Amino acid sequence: MTTFPPPSFADRFQQRADERSPFCLGLDPSRDVLARWNLPDTVQGLSDFCERLADAAGETLAMVKPQSAFFERHGPEGLVVLQRVLKRFRAAGTLTLLDVKRGDIGSTMDAYAQSLFGKDSAYDVDAATFTAYLGLGALAKTVELARYHGACAFIVVRSSNPEGEPLQNAVGKDGRTVAQAVADGLRKLNDKAGRGLYPAGAVMGATLPPADRDVVERLGGALMLTPGIGSQGAGFGDLPKLFSGRERQVIPTAARSVLEAGPDVAALKRALEAHQAPSRSFREGA
Numbered sequence: 001m002t003t004f005p006p007p008s009f010a011d012r013f014q015q016r017a018d019e020r021s022p023f024c025l026g027l028d029p030s031r032d033v034l035a036r037w038n039l040p041d042t043v044q045g046l047s048d049f050c051e052r053l054a055d056a057a058g059e060t061l062a063m064v065k066p067q068s069a070f071f072e073r074h075g076p077e078g079l080v081v082l083q084r085v086l087k088r089f090r091a092a093g094t095l096t097l098l099d100v101k102r103g104d105i106g107s108t109m110d111a112y113a114q115s116l117f118g119k120d121s122a123y124d125v126d127a128a129t130f131t132a133y134l135g136l137g138a139l140a141k142t143v144e145l146a147r148y149h150g151a152c153a154f155i156v157v158r159s160s161n162p163e164g165e166p167l168q169n170a171v172g173k174d175g176r177t178v179a180q181a182v183a184d185g186l187r188k189l190n191d192k193a194g195r196g197l198y199p200a201g202a203v204m205g206a207t208l209p210p211a212d213r214d215v216v217e218r219l220g221g222a223l224m225l226t227p228g229i230g231s232q233g234a235g236f237g238d239l240p241k242l243f244s245g246r247e248r249q250v251i252p253t254a255a256r257s258v259l260e261a262g263p264d265v266a267a268l269k270r271a272l273e274a275h276q277a278p279s280r281s282f283r284e285g286a
């Protein structure tokens, strides 16, 4: 039986994070990772990678983040594998976030959102990523649809890569940077959705300097997905300088630094715990 309205993504995340850990595992089956796992760079290799990772994770993870690009690379059959792995993690009580960074005019965004959120959609994910380059207003209905389905739209505010800085820190006519303006707009979308629901989340790189603390504050109570840990150079020890006081809003995420432990399932389990333990400690303010 389905409940209406459904519990919010924010509530579901907090529950899973308390039970398991706030860590979100990135599923990035690149050509390099498949080769390292002695798997062919084919749909079968992709499928075997997903099954092995799901075996290693069991029911230990709060959240996974498949990177759509690595599935799209294999065409429509790759997307079937993506649907299957999403279903498998859902069955393990793990929240799913599709990293697909959609961003377009409003009418097209409606179609993207319809493909992502809701039981009858193609992917039925709990969350997905979006970009605001075509304006936050163009994402308003997407956030509304996410709220309706108890899902979350994570909008890139400050990305983890150095190339994002000049654009995101460009100063507009009103004196705010682009990132500050996106953060302010994202907060308004959450305020409009109603108390405590937070259907709009933010992507805020773990690699960012302390100066970005101001952007974090502008986001209010929004959840923050923080890529950049591990292979991009940030560590769990970098989280407090940007996010202290907001620990329960942070979703630390990493892909390669876990996946490089594969294909051995026992080694993968150890790598997962090596990411989950510091994620828990950070959340508890330890």
Ligand SMILES: O=c1ccn([C@@H]2O[C@H](COP(=O)(O)O)[C@@H](O)[C@H]2O)c(=O)[nH]1
Pocket: 026, 028, 067, 099, 158, 159, 160, 161, 203, 205, 227, 228, 229, 230, 231, 232, 253, 254, 255, 256, 257
């Ligand atoms: O600002 C961003 C937004 C998204 N990503 C994505 O996260 C993973 C990171 O993978 P690692 O192997 O842990 O570096 C990847 O899918 C990116 O597309 C990001 O890195 N930064």
